[in-house]
Amino acid sequence: MNTARLAASTAAFALLLGLSLPALAQDAASPDAQPQATEPAGDSSADAQSPADAPADQAAPDQAGNQETGSNAAATAAPDANASATQTTTEPTKGGGSVERPAGAADATEGSAGETAGGESQSATTEARKPQKPDAWMEDTNSWATFNGDIRAQKYSPADQITPDNVENLEKVWEYHTGDVSDGSGDVPTTVWSATPLFVNDTLYLGTPFYNIIALEPDTGKEKWRFNPHAKLEALTQPAMKNRGVAYWQAEEPKQGEACQKMVYIGTMDAKLYGVDADTGKPCASFGKDGMLDVNQWNTVNDKWPLSLLQAATVYHDTLFLGWAGKDWTNSAAPPGTVFALDAKTGKLKWMFHALPEDVISKTGTANVWASMSVDPERGLLYIPISSPSPNYYGGDRKEKLPLATSVTALDTDTGKVVWSRQLVHHDIWDYDTDAPPTLVDIKKDGKTIPALVQTSKQGFIYVLNRETGEPVYPIEERRVPASDVPGEEASPTQPFVDKPAPVIDEGWPGVSALADAVGFGECSRRAKEYRWEGRFTPPSLQGTIAYPPTTGGSQWGGGAIDPNTGIYVVNSNSVVQIYTLIPREEFQQKSQDGETSGYYAQGDAKYAFKLETFLNWAGMPCWNGPYGKIAAYDLKTGERLWNEPFGQVQKYGFYMPESWGSVTIGAPVITKSGLIFIGASMDSRVRALDLKTGKVLWKALVDAPAVAMPAVYTYKGRQYVTFVAGGNTILLPTVSDQVVTYALPK
Amino acid sequence: MSEISEPKTAGGAWLIVAASAIGALIAAFNVVNLGNGIAFTFGAWLVFVSSLLVLGAGLILALHLALSRGMRGLLAVLILLGIVGTGVAAYFLLAWILVVAMGVALVGWLIHVTVDPSPLD
Numbered sequence: 001m002n003t004a005r006l007a008a009s010t011a012a013f014a015l016l017l018g019l020s021l022p023a024l025a026q027d028a029a030s031p032d033a034q035p036q037a038t039e040p041a042g043d044s045s046a047d048a049q050s051p052a053d054a055p056a057d058q059a060a061p062d063q064a065g066n067q068e069t070g071s072n073a074a075a076t077a078a079p080d081a082n083a084s085a086t087q088t089t090t091e092p093t094k095g096g097g098s099v100e101r102p103a104g105a106a107d108a109t110e111g112s113a114g115e116t117a118g119g120e121s122q123s124a125t126t127e128a129r130k131p132q133k134p135d136a137w138m139e140d141t142n143s144w145a146t147f148n149g150d151i152r153a154q155k156y157s158p159a160d161q162i163t164p165d166n167v168e169n170l171e172k173v174w175e176y177h178t179g180d181v182s183d184g185s186g187d188v189p190t191t192v193w194s195a196t197p198l199f200v201n202d203t204l205y206l207g208t209p210f211y212n213i214i215a216l217e218p219d220t221g222k223e224k225w226r227f228n229p230h231a232k233l234e235a236l237t238q239p240a241m242k243n244r245g246v247a248y249w250q251a252e253e254p255k256q257g258e259a260c261q262k263m264v265y266i267g268t269m270d271a272k273l274y275g276v277d278a279d280t281g282k283p284c285a286s287f288g289k290d291g292m293l294d295v296n297q298w299n300t301v302n303d304k305w306p307l308s309l310l311q312a313a314t315v316y317h318d319t320l321f322l323g324w325a326g327k328d329w330t331n332s333a334a335p336p337g338t339v340f341a342l343d344a345k346t347g348k349l350k351w352m353f354h355a356l357p358e359d360v361i362s363k364t365g366t367a368n369v370w371a372s373m374s375v376d377p378e379r380g381l382l383y384i385p386i387s388s389p390s391p392n393y394y395g396g397d398r399k400e401k402l403p404l405a406t407s408v409t410a411l412d413t414d415t416g417k418v419v420w421s422r423q424l425v426h427h428d429i430w431d432y433d434t435d436a437p438p439t440l441v442d443i444k445k446d447g448k449t450i451p452a453l454v455q456t457s458k459q460g461f462i463y464v465l466n467r468e469t470g471e472p473v474y475p476i477e478e479r480r481v482p483a484s485d486v487p488g489e490e491a492s493p494t495q496p497f498v499d500k501p502a503p504v505i506d507e508g509w510p511g512v513s514a515l516a517d518a519v520g521f522g523e524c525s526r527r528a529k530e531y532r533w534e535g536r537f538t539p540p541s542l543q544g545t546i547a548y549p550p551t552t553g554g555s556q557w558g559g560g561a562i563d564p565n566t567g568i569y570v571v572n573s574n575s576v577v578q579i580y581t582l583i584p585r586e587e588f589q590q591k592s593q594d595g596e597t598s599g600y601y602a603q604g605d606a607k608y609a610f611k612l613e614t615f616l617n618w619a620g621m622p623c624w625n626g627p628y629g630k631i632a633a634y635d636l637k638t639g640e641r642l643w644n645e646p647f648g649q650v651q652k653y654g655f656y657m658p659e660s661w662g663s664v665t666i667g668a669p670v671i672t673k674s675g676l677i678f679i680g681a682s683m684d685s686r687v688r689a690l691d692l693k694t695g696k697v698l699w700k701a702l703v704d705a706p707a708v709a710m711p712a713v714y715t716y717k718g719r720q721y722v723t724f725v726a727g728g729n730t731i732l733l734p735t736v737s738d739q740v741v742t743y744a745l746p747k
Numbered sequence: 748m749s750e751i752s753e754p755k756t757a758g759g760a761w762l763i764v765a766a767s768a769i770g771a772l773i774a775a776f777n778v779v780n781l782g783n784g785i786a787f788t789f790g791a792w793l794v795f796v797s798s799l800l801v802l803g804a805g806l807i808l809a810l811h812l813a814l815s816r817g818m819r820g821l822l823a824v825l826i827l828l829g830i831v832g833t834g835v836a837a838y839f840l841l842a843w844i845l846v847v848a849m850g851v852a853l854v855g856w857l858i859h860v861t862v863d864p865s866p867l868d
Contacts, residue, residue, distance in 0.1 A: 654788025655839040685784065702784045 088352075094418035095403040096357035101416070102349055134377030135317060137200065137250050144199040144712040147245050147312050148559075149670065153374035153437035155561035157713035160674040161720035162745060167676060167689045167699045170743045173721070174221030180208035181727075181738035182241065189235040191736050192708075193727020194667070195245035195312075199714035201262055201278050204723065206740065207246040207312065211268045213276060218716045221742060225281035229292070231268040237308045237326050238269065240730060244372075244709065247313040247320065248278065249344040260284035263344065265320065267309020271296035273322070275347065286346055293347035295322065295340065302333045302365050314373040314382070316413055318344045321382055323369030328390040328431070332397060332604030334365030337405075339373075339384055341416055351416035355386050355404040364398040366390040367405040371557045372437040376451070376467060381419060382411045383440070383453060383467065387433030388425070391603035392551075393540045393580060393610045395429045396488035402427075408438055408455045408463065410470065420470035424457055426492035429484075429539055430580070431551040432458045436559030436668075440467055443567055443636050454562065454636065456555035456571050459536070460505040461498040464636060474500045474639045481537035486582055488607050491539040500639040504555055504573035504632060509533065509548035510625040520617030527615075528623065531579060540580035546615070550578035558668025558681070558710060567636040568692060570677055572647055572665045577615040577624040582608040627662030629682070631669065631695060645695040648682025651733070656684060666729055668710040678722050680707025683732045687711070687724045687741075704728075705737035719744055759863045762855025763805035763826060770833065770848035771798035777842055785840050794836045794845060801829040801852060808859065827856055 087103035138145045141158045149155050162170065184190030191209040197216075198205040203224060204216040211231035215224040233241060247265045254261035262278035273295055275287035283291025296306050307324035314321040322340040337355040342348065355367045367389045374383045389398055389405045406428040409421035425432045439454040443464075453467035464473040476496045484491040517524040532538055533546040540547075553574050560571030583591070583600065588609035591600065601610045615623045622628070627646035634641050648663030649656045667681030669690075677690040680703070687707050689699040705728030712723045722743045728736035774795035777785055785791045804826045806812075808819065834849030 651784070654785040654790030655836070656841055657839075702782065 088349075091417075093353075093416075095355075095407075095409070095421045096401070097404050097418055098354045098358065099351050099416040100354065101351040105350065130380070131378055132380040135250075135252070135315075138315075138377075140200075142199075142715040144197070144714045145248060146198065146315070147196050147247075147372050148374065148437055148710075149713070151314070151316060151375045151377055152440035153372065153559065154439055154441060154564060155559075155668060155670045155710055156563060156672075157670060158673045159713055159715050159720040160672065161715070162672065162676060162689075162722070163674040164676060164691050164698055166745060169745055170689070170699055170701070170722070171746055172701070172741060173219070173744045174742050176216060176221040176223070176740040178206065178208045178212070178214060178738040178740065180210035180212055181736055182209075183734070183736055184240075184730075188233045188241065190240045190730050191727065191738075192238075192240040192242045192729045192731075193725060193736070193738070194709040194729065195243050195725050195727070196709040197712045197723050197725060197740065198246060198248050199712055199716070199721075199723075200248050201250070202716070203278070204712070205246050205248060205264050205278070206725070207243045207266045208738070209241040209243045209727070211243060211266055211274075213246055213264050213266050213274075213281065215264075215278075215281060216740070218714065218721060218742075219719065221740070227264075227266075227274070227276045227281040227283070229266070229268065229272065229274050231272065232270045234269065236269050237305045238310070241269065242308075242310045244310055245312040247315050249315045249318075249320070250278070251345075252317075260286060260345070263287070265313055267295070267311075267313070267322070269306070269308045269310070271299065271306040271309055271324070273309055273313070273342075273347065284345075288347040293342070295324070298338065298340065298349070298352060299335055301361055302331070302335050304331050304334050304365075307335060307338075311370060311372050313342075314375060315344065316375045316377065316382070319350060319413065320344050321373055321375075321384075321413075323371075323373065323384070325370035326366060326368065328366040328388065329392050329601040329603060329610065331365065332391045332606045333361070333363055334390040334604075335368070336361045336365045337368035337386060339369050339382075339411070339416070341413070353384075353411055353416040353418075355409075356389065356402060357400070360398060360400050360402065364389045364391075364402075367402065370433070371435045371559075374437045374440055375413065376440055379451075379468065380413045381467070382413045383438040384409050384411060385434035385436060385438060385455065387435065388428035388431055391606050391610075392431040393429055394486075394489060394582060394603055394606045394608045395427050396486075396490070396608075397606055399427070399490055406432055406434055408434055408453070408465070408470075410467065422463070422465060422470045424455070424461070424463060424496060425459060425537075426495055427490070429489070429491060430459070430537070430547065435553070435557045436555060438467075439560060439562050439569070441562045441564050441567065441569075441636070443473065445473070445637050452636065454560065454569055456504070456559045458549060458551065458553040458555065460503040460549050460554040460573065461496075462501045462504065462560075462569075462571070462634070463498060464501065464639070474498065482534040482539060484539035485532075485541055486539065486608070489539065491537075495537045497536075501569075501634045501636070502641045504571060504630070505549055505575050507536065509546055509577055510575060513621070513623055513625050516617050516619075516621040516623050519619050519621055520623070523617045524615075524623035540582050540610070542582055542584070544579045544581040547578045547580045548576075549574070550576055550580070551612070552576045552578065552664070556666055558666070561669045561671040561677070561710075562636070563671045563673070563692070565673070568642070568671070569634045569636050570631065570669045570671060570692070571634075572629065572631040572667070572669060572679065572681055574629050574664050575624075575627060575662075576664065577622070579611075579613045579615055581611040581613075583611055584608060627660060629662035629665045631665075631677075631679070631690070633692065633695060643695045647679075648686070649684040651684045664732065666706070666708045666732060670710050670713055672713055678711045678713060680709070680711065680724055680726070682706065685726070685728075685733070685735065687726075701743065703737075703741055704739040705735040706732045708732065719747070757809045757811065757859070757863060759855045759857070759859030760805055760809035762858060763830075763852045764802060764809050764855075766848050766852035766855060767798050767802040767805055767830075770845050770852065771795060771802055773842070773845050773848060774798045777840070777845070785842065788840075790836060790840050791842075794833050794840065794842065797829055797833040797836070798845075798848075801826055801833060804829065805852075805855075823856070823860060827853075830856060
């Protein structure tokens, strides 16, 4: 039966992978699915624009300290919160970045413990930092107050009513449908809904892919109010209408009877940020202009598309920290990465952090923050996962050091200045965006308590750093990696490697699937020999490179969850093989004229366009061995992996593939104090509870579509609830839904 | 006297009929029952149709409608393929009752070819 199941499963799964995986890489800050064959002709002289005397020198780890570049503070005109233009001043910060703030707001740096010029030691900087305190409302153990549960992105709930012993008794207590869903067959693009609900203020808050905010009663699912901004429903920067939820803020001491003392925020694809009263859903007139802030007013450099606000803002005290998403395969020069700090009450700009040096933004861009962020509320540090620069797969025109690109970086929440930064990939030409929120936890190791940060990655490494200094808790080793053989490209000679904790995927690619190879009459093995593969970080090539992990990850934007009491960390992952091929501009133009556009991306006017394909045989079967998705647990006290199991199932035409194959996953786990993991994420539209000790599935339930956000776990009136949003993601399955479903133990 | 050797009894064939009829009902329910994970999928329709085909072929055997020994033999082989195929498909659909139904039908088929006067004689 197993053999028959294997054979039959393969065929069905293959088609699904073939259809879906090229798109998996396109989540968030990635291109739309449309072929980019209509880009203007490339400028073959682009290479000459790169300073020949400034080759990348990435042999040393890129601790960004003491690398200030740029000019002295300069005043420029920039508009303020939907109002008249105001003067801003720009200051350089570490790593070649800069901070821009309204003129007159520069004194925000005074008294803060931000980075200081001149290379002051990290420890001194840390000592100078004034202890701060978290927002009390966010520390309520019954709540799920942020996208990641709390501001430290732990994805942990201290609720312990539902246990491994009684979880099998979970029952659905209510279900709600937002009505905001599209399968793409009509005028509205298909929806991709990954919004983890918030539970705070005795209310469950949802954002929808049509950018509505919905407030529900947490125990019944009854609607309290709905805010509809009548947003533009066009897939301006993404292949689908996307939303990853809302943010919540409240005043330290809310005034009774006064509106907008508590607010909920949602961003839109076209860069509008709305702020409404959390109790009524009415727009807050004091926020932006009548409750709307146009963030695109600050999109003043390489304005190729709007700064899509798909990820909910990070809230700390009275500040909203906001990143954006775009598409980084379509252009070479693109909007440069910026993180905004905004006044939560008014939307006024406090500061803008720019990750790229000003002198390179004529030929590159992005290096933005499209995933969620985290904050150390005691230290006043904002941790941001910075993505790769554009264009994604050819860096011949951006050979300068860009230390903040593809990094995890700590900013001073008051000033926006870089406190430390660690580059995770040098001269990124694989689209290895740092794509998940850094998880903050104190680790007890060797008798010491280490303030740590855990960063998952597309490249499959798990980086455990000291969050005060950025120094590794477990070794990060610079190792030599293959050179590029593409004229014009200079790949970094070394890259940082992490052996402990063990990467979420193996060192080598999984090898050719015998079954797929047989069905393909040797196609898979023949093609595998033709492609370039010299281990991790093999650069894209003209003949095609096996990319493992490719842009799909590894780990995707959900990141992992931590039990802060035990130091057990859980993360789901993907094992996918894709082929990266650079296409000379003239050949690309010819293909474009011939109508051969599928899988091709222009990369602006770079010397090479790019072709991305998942490694499949003629029948659409994956040419590599499974499993295709796993979930693993690590003990951060020792760095050891505790277990590593295939996760989820693939379903096609109704048929389920073997559990041992696992499933490509999008979403993330949540850990509860009682030793459970709640997670959706898989292609089979199931939500599951796993035993934290073993990874064994203890409970699962069918929902309307893949639950591609992590659940919210909260306690209301003494009863523990687990709420999943089952929105689906066409990357995983064509099925989409508008379902919100909540489970609890019977009363 | 017909040159076709008619089975004296058809207990096995009737068991196939009964099991596949139950299987077809279950498969039909699976097709329309939203929320079971396979409703209106190709796989759900497939096992519904294949169950009906097994049912029809079983009826032909049970009612002694086959015209020749060769035809009865062919039907028996096709029924076996239908039962196994439907059972395997049901297994992949996680339609466990249908798997059991096909298991019973398989027992009927075995009775038909081993206990009942063989149509293959």
